[in-house]
Amino acid sequence: MTDLKVKIGKTTLKTPVIGASGCSGWGLELSKFNDFDRIGGFVTKSITLKKKIGNENPRIREVYGGILNSIGLENNGVEYFVENILPQIKNYKCAKFLNLAPFSKDDLFSMIKILDRNEGFDGYEVNISCPNITNKKVNFNSSFDDSKKLLKGVRDLTEKTLLLKLSPSYNESFKIAEFAEKEGFDGISFTNTYIGTLVDVEKREFVFKNIQAGFSGPAIKPLSLFNVYKMVKSVKIPVIGIGGILNLNDLLEFLIVGATACQIGTGVLIKPDILEELSRSLEEYMKEKKIKNIKEIIGSIKERL
Amino acid sequence: MIERVLKKIFLTDNVFLLEISRSNREDILLGQFASIKTSLKDKILRRPFTIVRNEKNSITFLIKVVGSSTESIGNFDKGDFVDILYPLGKGFKENLDYENTIFVGGGIGIAALIPFLRNVKYKLIFGDREGEYEEVLKYFSLKGLHCQEKKGKFKGYPTDFLNRYDFDTIVGCGPKAMLKSLKDYSVKNDKKFYAVYEEVMGCGVGLCNGCSVKTEDGDFIKLCTEGPVLDGKRIVYD
Numbered sequence: 001m002t003d004l005k006v007k008i009g010k011t012t013l014k015t016p017v018i019g020a021s022g023c024s025g026w027g028l029e030l031s032k033f034n035d036f037d038r039i040g041g042f043v044t045k046s047i048t049l050k051k052k053i054g055n056e057n058p059r060i061r062e063v064y065g066g067i068l069n070s071i072g073l074e075n076n077g078v079e080y081f082v083e084n085i086l087p088q089i090k091n092y093k094c095a096k097f098l099n100l101a102p103f104s105k106d107d108l109f110s111m112i113k114i115l116d117r118n119e120g121f122d123g124y125e126v127n128i129s130c131p132n133i134t135n136k137k138v139n140f141n142s143s144f145d146d147s148k149k150l151l152k153g154v155r156d157l158t159e160k161t162l163l164l165k166l167s168p169s170y171n172e173s174f175k176i177a178e179f180a181e182k183e184g185f186d187g188i189s190f191t192n193t194y195i196g197t198l199v200d201v202e203k204r205e206f207v208f209k210n211i212q213a214g215f216s217g218p219a220i221k222p223l224s225l226f227n228v229y230k231m232v233k234s235v236k237i238p239v240i241g242i243g244g245i246l247n248l249n250d251l252l253e254f255l256i257v258g259a260t261a262c263q264i265g266t267g268v269l270i271k272p273d274i275l276e277e278l279s280r281s282l283e284e285y286m287k288e289k290k291i292k293n294i295k296e297i298i299g300s301i302k303e304r305l
Numbered sequence: 306m307i308e309r310v311l312k313k314i315f316l317t318d319n320v321f322l323l324e325i326s327r328s329n330r331e332d333i334l335l336g337q338f339a340s341i342k343t344s345l346k347d348k349i350l351r352r353p354f355t356i357v358r359n360e361k362n363s364i365t366f367l368i369k370v371v372g373s374s375t376e377s378i379g380n381f382d383k384g385d386f387v388d389i390l391y392p393l394g395k396g397f398k399e400n401l402d403y404e405n406t407i408f409v410g411g412g413i414g415i416a417a418l419i420p421f422l423r424n425v426k427y428k429l430i431f432g433d434r435e436g437e438y439e440e441v442l443k444y445f446s447l448k449g450l451h452c453q454e455k456k457g458k459f460k461g462y463p464t465d466f467l468n469r470y471d472f473d474t475i476v477g478c479g480p481k482a483m484l485k486s487l488k489d490y491s492v493k494n495d496k497k498f499y500a501v502y503e504e505v506m507g508c509g510v511g512l513c514n515g516c517s518v519k520t521e522d523g524d525f526i527k528l529c530t531e532g533p534v535l536d537g538k539r540i541v542y543d
Binding site for chain 1: 342347348349350351390504505506507508510511512513514515516517518519523524525530543
């Protein structure tokens, strides 16, 4: 029997393959392409306390090696999620994490209090790393102190699995992760997109109205892989590796450097059935290599130093 | 899913017809589209195209080469494998009264109108800025008022000729400037206006909100799952 199961907090994932927030819709769209019984899970799009309209167009542009996005957390707010979306996804047979994007401590606490009264999901991924936040006051990831204030006490609100999603664009992420670990978070989702931009040469203007956008896709893989490796060294709780994974080899690299599980973002946009495909190909790889348990792969990097 | 190229014909220097096999038995509705993976290593996102024709065993696209992605799709040959997702989009389910509907196409926007114009009597104005679509019209046996920006019998923009017709509904597809004129006209003259809209798409299947279209009430509509045929008067064309 090949065992692909991994545990993060109270959540057991059937495989270490998870659909990343922002690229997995609300799970509803993904369910048409993947057998949820055969994947690890998915993380919803960001939920905010109140409805959020999202950014002006353009929102997405392809560049060499990846895509830039400026979506802007578009969603109908937490109450709408509870009433209209949760009932549709609650019976899905994979792990379901709700990505929460707070603009204040009150926001975060209110959302968790509202959501925690409900069943039908496994945990939260607190997202303080949206690449399209330009207001410094709510850009928690850019400040260790602001993040500390925000995250303090979150653990007391819920017994569900708690993840924290961090940005590779701020050095503070490593300190924030260590703090989250002390606070009782169960895992770190790393990395979010890299903050980048794009210029329209003809118009001599930035393409995105917010100037900045989140860069993802295969081009970021080596950067994220190294960042994940560093994060694995920084904290003892599970790290969920994210960054440009498009195939089995990419997935294995992240697992080998110590990621307990991985999230696929841009890969899902290209190939909506990639979560099931990667889960299956990982299982086949393990059978072929006579690896009985995924734990034999996770963190198995041989370090020469 | 993977299909195979059955036929590819360049109808003009840069507009080609691509017919591929159809193994997916799902019904294909008016206005639905497919997203095709290019053969370029440096382009990772699929590209969306209207399904112009669907037969029992094939689907057809009409594509204009506008950049490296469409160029690479234009290089597909008979027998090549095509990585494709279809049918996508909500499709168009309203009953159109063709007697009182005018179809307005601009440039390659005509592709999205072709499925509406099969086996029916229709009214069509087609704006062909450079006069390069003669062969396309012939191939699909399209009849209507064929205008060009600066020459020919009908000189001007498609909207210049609307007053020649009686209609209460417009179905339009083409450049944003044309759609905006159609919206202004529809608002002013109290006509119904359906726009077959285009936007850069991330996934094409409702996952990313990359193709959201801004509406008059300050909201956004996801084009890939709610469109591509939208209430043209609701859209903000900026």
